[in-house]
Amino acid sequence: MAFESLSEKFQSIFKKMKKEDKLTEANMTAAIKEIRIALLEADVNYKVVKAFTEDVKEKALGQDVLLKVNPSEMLIKICHDELVELLGADNTAINYAKGGPTVIMMVGLQGSGKTTTTGKIALLHKNKLNKKVLVAGLDVYRPAAIDQLGQIAEQVGVDFFQMGTDVDPVIIAEKAKEKAVAEHYDLLILDTAGRLQIDEKLMDELKNINKKVHPEEVLLLVDAMAGQDAVNVANVFNADLRLTGVVMSKLDGDAKGGAALSIKYLTGLPIKFAGVGEKMEALDIFYPDRMADRILGMGDIVSLVEKAQEVVDQKTAEREANKMMKGDFTLEDMLKQMKMIKKMGSISSIAKMIPGMPNITDEQQAKAEKELKIFEAIINSMTPYERRHPEILKYSQKNRIAKGCGLTNADINRVIRRFEQSKETMKQLNRYQKSGKFPNGGGFPGGK
Numbered sequence: 001m002a003f004e005s006l007s008e009k010f011q012s013i014f015k016k017m018k019k020e021d022k023l024t025e026a027n028m029t030a031a032i033k034e035i036r037i038a039l040l041e042a043d044v045n046y047k048v049v050k051a052f053t054e055d056v057k058e059k060a061l062g063q064d065v066l067l068k069v070n071p072s073e074m075l076i077k078i079c080h081d082e083l084v085e086l087l088g089a090d091n092t093a094i095n096y097a098k099g100g101p102t103v104i105m106m107v108g109l110q111g112s113g114k115t116t117t118t119g120k121i122a123l124l125h126k127n128k129l130n131k132k133v134l135v136a137g138l139d140v141y142r143p144a145a146i147d148q149l150g151q152i153a154e155q156v157g158v159d160f161f162q163m164g165t166d167v168d169p170v171i172i173a174e175k176a177k178e179k180a181v182a183e184h185y186d187l188l189i190l191d192t193a194g195r196l197q198i199d200e201k202l203m204d205e206l207k208n209i210n211k212k213v214h215p216e217e218v219l220l221l222v223d224a225m226a227g228q229d230a231v232n233v234a235n236v237f238n239a240d241l242r243l244t245g246v247v248m249s250k251l252d253g254d255a256k257g258g259a260a261l262s263i264k265y266l267t268g269l270p271i272k273f274a275g276v277g278e279k280m281e282a283l284d285i286f287y288p289d290r291m292a293d294r295i296l297g298m299g300d301i302v303s304l305v306e307k308a309q310e311v312v313d314q315k316t317a318e319r320e321a322n323k324m325m326k327g328d329f330t331l332e333d334m335l336k337q338m339k340m341i342k343k344m345g346s347i348s349s350i351a352k353m354i355p356g357m358p359n360i361t362d363e364q365q366a367k368a369e370k371e372l373k374i375f376e377a378i379i380n381s382m383t384p385y386e387r388r389h390p391e392i393l394k395y396s397q398k399n400r401i402a403k404g405c406g407l408t409n410a411d412i413n414r415v416i417r418r419f420e421q422s423k424e425t426m427k428q429l430n431r432y433q434k435s436g437k438f439p440n441g442g443g444f445p446g447g448k
Contacts (some may be wrong), residue, residue: 003257003295008437009038010079011297011360017072023060031075032057043227043258043354048086055082080292086261088270095216095244101134101180103188103213106247107206108221110194113249113275115145117221118191119152120283121247121273126158127281131186133158136176138169138209139193149191156280159185169193170378173209190215203240210241217244219272223261230259234267237244249275252282329426331387331419335379338372377405378415390416 013034020027032053037050059078096102104121118135125131126292135153137146137160146162161176173190179446192209195202210218210331220237222230230248237243248260251274264270271286289373379387386393392403393416398409 003042003260003291006038006042006257007295007297009034009041013038014072014076014296018070020071023071023074024172025061028057028060035079039261045228045231045258045262045266048262049051049303049382051265052082052086069259076296080289080296083261083292083295084288086265087291088286089288091264091270092245092272092288093285094272097216100347101177101185102217103190104217104219105182105190105206105210105213105215106219106221107192107241107243108194109233111196112223114194114220115139115149115191116152116220116280117247117273117275117283118149118189118307119156119158120275120280122153122158122187122189123156123280124189124273124283124285125187126156132184133187133189134176134180134183134185135160135189135191136172137191138229139160139170139191140165140167140169140172141193145191145193152280158361169205170208170212173213177213189319217272218242219245219247220269221247221249224248224257224259227258228262228286231263231266234263234269238267238269243271244270247271247273247275249273252276260291290404293419329423331379331382331390332384335376335387335421338376342372374407374411375415378407378412381405390419 013031017027017031035056036049036053039052040046044052049241056075056078060075061081072277094102094104106114106118106121122133122135126133135149135158137149139145139149143165146165150160150162161179163172163175168287169192176188178302179185190213192206193202218241220234220243222234224230226233234246246263246269248263248271251260253255256281258364260271260274271288274284276282276284322446378401381401382390386397386401391413398412401412402409
């Protein structure tokens with residue numbers, strides 16, 4: 001995940017500051033030096049690094065309450081506020097039209113994933129925002145691009161408009177908007193042609209489309225892996241098209257994060273969407289405050305709750321939670337819970353959203369996912385009655401289950417043992433919660 005290394009370094013800096021009694025010129029200078037190095041190593045533009053560190057130091061040493069506030073907490077708050085400002089503050093919302101369809105014009109270099117991202121934005125608006133969406137194919141230079149967009153539109157369940165490859169893209173855009181208005185669409189997304197390099201012909205075409213349909217949003221797709229090149233591309237497109245924002249792809253990859261932290265300061269363009277995976281659902285509305293939380297190791301509970309709401313309705317969640325708390329759940333219930341968690345994303349991505357959770361290594365994630373697969377295989381090899389009453393399992397039945405899933409009796413015994421331990425733990429927690437008394441040293445927070 002982008003920012004992972006930067007996040008670890010920020011947390012290390014804050015940990016050192018916890019040992020200080022107050023903020024001073026000396027310890028702030030040392031902390032700022034480490035922050036500067038961390039940002040530069042994350043490929044953040046040096047101008048951005050200079051401005052960020054100067055602002056942080058000025059605000060930290062300018063506080064009147066230094067003696068009353070924990071230095072680490074003060075530094076975290078100042079860095080958080082500055083990161084939010086750097087990432088766009090309140091300037092990342094989509095400018096939706098008050099009457100008629102909102103038009104989003106997608107632009108970018110060829111091969112950047114623009115057509116796929118058009119589909120992702122369409123799906124996000126259809127599923128999360130309940131919008132009626134139309135996508136239009138304007139890339140007449142590559143017939144495969146129009147076909148691809150049509151396939152994606154069908155996949156995500158939105159309507160598709162195209163006029164083939166023999167029509168001027170400006171006319172296609174005009175006709176697409178007429179259809180969107182006449183048929184009361186909420187959103188029209190125009191997938192324009194990209195180029196291997198920026199040229200005058202491309203820009204003239206894009207400018208003409210812009211003048212004809214007057215889109216509310218002109219969004220440039222940039223690759224987080226491109227580093228400072230992303231800023232250069234944005235500046236060139238912005239000079240001719242007056243972009244309204246960018247979509248940052250591959251923020252789930254190994255990008256250092258420098259492009260995301262630099263682009264708003266250097267171009268004035270906020271990030272409006274963030275690509276976080278290859279699946280069509282892997283696109284998020286970009287929230288600067290939530291991203292700042294993640295960078296500083298503060299988690300992102302709001303996004304975690306939203307992801308949970310996407311895979312299960314509230315009544316089902318409450319019912320399942322009550323069963324879990326009472327210890328009145330079966331292996332089937334545990335399997336349901338695991339499947340819901342898998343829909344929310346990888347174990348490491350979920351862990352990053354929980355404040356205070358340590359980073360999960362690739363090795364730990366692989367081990368956890370292997371355990372989940374074993375658990376699922378064993379339960380799927382049981383009969384419905386056995387899943388609800390594992391205590392009835394005899395040696396012969398375990399042999400049958402083991403053969404069915406290609407595992408051993410020892411694996412089955414381990415799964416059942418963990419299941420019983422989980423039930424007992426939840427029953428204890430429920431009793432302690434009702435009484436308001438937690439056992440000292442019992443592993444529960446807030447023991448009395």
